[in-house]
Amino acid sequence: MVELIIHNARIRTMTAASDAAIVADTAVAVAGGMIHAVGGDAEILSHARDETRIVDAAGATLTPGLIDSHCHPVLGCSATVGIDFGGMVDLESVRAAIAEEASRLGAGEWILGWNLDYKAFETAGIRGDHFDGVTGGRPLAVRFFDMHTGLANSVAMERSGVDGTETFADASEVVVDEDGTPTGELREIPAYSLVFDAVPQGPAEELAGTVQTKLLEMAASGVTGATIMDGDRKTLTTLQALEELPGGLPVRLQVALWHHPGDDDSAVAQRIALLSSSGRRFRVSMIKMFIDGVIDGGTAWLHQPDTHGESAEPFWPSVDRYAEVAEAYHRAGFQLATHSCGDAGVAHVTEVYSRLDPSAGSGAPHRIEHLETMTDHDVDSLVEADVVASMQPLHMQWREAQGTDPWAARLGEERASRAWRVKDVLTAGGRIALGSDWPVAESDARIGLAWARLRRRPGHPESPVFEPAQRLTGVEALLGYTRWAAEALGRDDLGTITPGSQADLALWAADPVETDPDELIATPVLLTTVAGEIIHQTQEVTS
Numbered sequence: 001m002v003e004l005i006i007h008n009a010r011i012r013t014m015t016a017a018s019d020a021a022i023v024a025d026t027a028v029a030v031a032g033g034m035i036h037a038v039g040g041d042a043e044i045l046s047h048a049r050d051e052t053r054i055v056d057a058a059g060a061t062l063t064p065g066l067i068d069s070h071c072h073p074v075l076g077c078s079a080t081v082g083i084d085f086g087g088m089v090d091l092e093s094v095r096a097a098i099a100e101e102a103s104r105l106g107a108g109e110w111i112l113g114w115n116l117d118y119k120a121f122e123t124a125g126i127r128g129d130h131f132d133g134v135t136g137g138r139p140l141a142v143r144f145f146d147m148h149t150g151l152a153n154s155v156a157m158e159r160s161g162v163d164g165t166e167t168f169a170d171a172s173e174v175v176v177d178e179d180g181t182p183t184g185e186l187r188e189i190p191a192y193s194l195v196f197d198a199v200p201q202g203p204a205e206e207l208a209g210t211v212q213t214k215l216l217e218m219a220a221s222g223v224t225g226a227t228i229m230d231g232d233r234k235t236l237t238t239l240q241a242l243e244e245l246p247g248g249l250p251v252r253l254q255v256a257l258w259h260h261p262g263d264d265d266s267a268v269a270q271r272i273a274l275l276s277s278s279g280r281r282f283r284v285s286m287i288k289m290f291i292d293g294v295i296d297g298g299t300a301w302l303h304q305p306d307t308h309g310e311s312a313e314p315f316w317p318s319v320d321r322y323a324e325v326a327e328a329y330h331r332a333g334f335q336l337a338t339h340s341c342g343d344a345g346v347a348h349v350t351e352v353y354s355r356l357d358p359s360a361g362s363g364a365p366h367r368i369e370h371l372e373t374m375t376d377h378d379v380d381s382l383v384e385a386d387v388v389a390s391m392q393p394l395h396m397q398w399r400e401a402q403g404t405d406p407w408a409a410r411l412g413e414e415r416a417s418r419a420w421r422v423k424d425v426l427t428a429g430g431r432i433a434l435g436s437d438w439p440v441a442e443s444d445a446r447i448g449l450a451w452a453r454l455r456r457r458p459g460h461p462e463s464p465v466f467e468p469a470q471r472l473t474g475v476e477a478l479l480g481y482t483r484w485a486a487e488a489l490g491r492d493d494l495g496t497i498t499p500g501s502q503a504d505l506a507l508w509a510a511d512p513v514e515t516d517p518d519e520l521i522a523t524p525v526l527l528t529t530v531a532g533e534i535i536h537q538t539q540e541v542t543s
C-alpha cells in the first residue's frame, strides 16, 4: 500500500548519474517505508488510495534526508547541562557566568557547564582555583567545547575522590602542580569522567526524552540519520528507553561502540557480542577508537611536535595493541572509525587499516574521524587505502584570521595551512563524509553545509575564509551529507532517492544546492520523513 505521496516537487535524487541535475520527475510514492516509485505527478498520484497521505510540495526541493556522520546525541544531552560558555574568550566572562549560575543554585549543588574555549585560559593557564571566589564552596565541573578536556575545582575533586595520583592506560592525565596537587585540568575523557561520574544522575527516561527533543531539532534541519560515536551499554539503554517513549526514536541511528586503550580481550569479546544489536531505528555496526586527542590541547599525534613541544605521541601506550584490536573487530564484522586529528595519527591508522584482509570484514569501508591536518603523502595514502575521511569543516569556526588561535598557533603556519583538506581528498579520488560532532559544534546540518561551501562563518561575509581552494560546491556538500555519508556506512539503501531505498527525505523551501550558503542557514526545511513517517513538518506544508 502506498502510504505517502509527495508531488509537485523539484527532486534531487543524488544518484550518480544526476548529481548536478534536477530530474524531470516531480513526485515520489512511498510504500512500506521504502521509495516505491519516482515519476511525474499524474503517474505517481495514480498510486493513491483512500489512506494515502498526499503532500503538495508546491515546487519545493526534495532531497534524500541528511546523515550526520559523526555526533554524540546521547552523551551530548547528558553533557550539555548547566552553563553554555560559548563565545566567552576571556577569563572574566567565564568567571561572571559561573558566579551567576552559583547564585541560582542551592548550597552544595554542582555547578556544571560546557563549551569552554581554550582561549580564555591562554595567559592564566587552565586551573580550577581561578573560580574559587565565585563558587560559594560548590563543586564545579565543566567541559571544554571539544569534549577532550575537563576542568574541576578542589571541591569537585574531593567529592569524586580524585587526588592527582590517578594513572591511566592511555595518555589521559589529571594534571598536577609540582607538589602533586591537581590543578583542575583533566586531560581527555577517562580523566574528566572520574569527576563527572560523581555528579548525581536522573532516570533513563529523563535523558531519553532530552535526546528525543534533540533529534527532532536535528530533523528540522533535514537530518534523518546519524552515527553515535561514543556508544556503550548506557547509550543502548537510553535508546531502548527512547523507543518506548511516545513518538519513539525519530531518526535512524548507527551506533559505534567505544573501545578504550586500556580495555582487555574480554571487553573486546563483550563488544563483539553486541554487534548488530538493534532496535526499530538503531543498530550497532561500528567501533570507535581514538589514536590521538586534540591539536588545541597538545594531545594530537603529529609527525613533528607542535610549537609547544607537545602532540608528538599517540594516545595509546602501545600502537601494536591498537592494531591487534582493530584486526579483531574487523574480523568480527565491525566497521572501524578511528579519531585522528593529527597527521601522524592519520598516517598510522591508514597503514593499520590497509593491512586488514578485505575479504575478512563486513565490506563496509573503514573510516578516520576529523583529519584536521594532513600532508600530501597522508592524503595519497588515505585515498589509496580507500579509507573514508569523515570530516567536520564547521570545526574551523574557532580559527582566527592571523593564525593566532590555539589550534593554528600550536601547528605553525605551514601545517595550519593543510587544514580540513576535503577537496584534496575528493580530487585525489577519495571518499568524504560530513558531520557536526555535536555538541562540539552546531548540529544544524544547514550550518555544516554552509561551512563546507564557504569555509568561513556563514552569514558573515566579512569573516576570514580558510583555505579557499578546499571549498566544496553545493552538490559536493550535499553529497557529503547524503549519498557519500551513506556509502561511508556501507549502506546502499540510504542517501539517494531511488526506488527500493529507504524513504528518508527532506523537503526544502529553497534548493540547498543552489541557495547562497549565507542564506541556506535560514532556509526552512518544510518536511522530513524517516521510513516514510513524517517526523518534522512546518505549517507551510499541507498534507
Ligand SMILES: [Zn+2]
Residues within 6 Å of the ligand: 070, 071, 072, 229, 437
Ligand atoms: Zn566526536
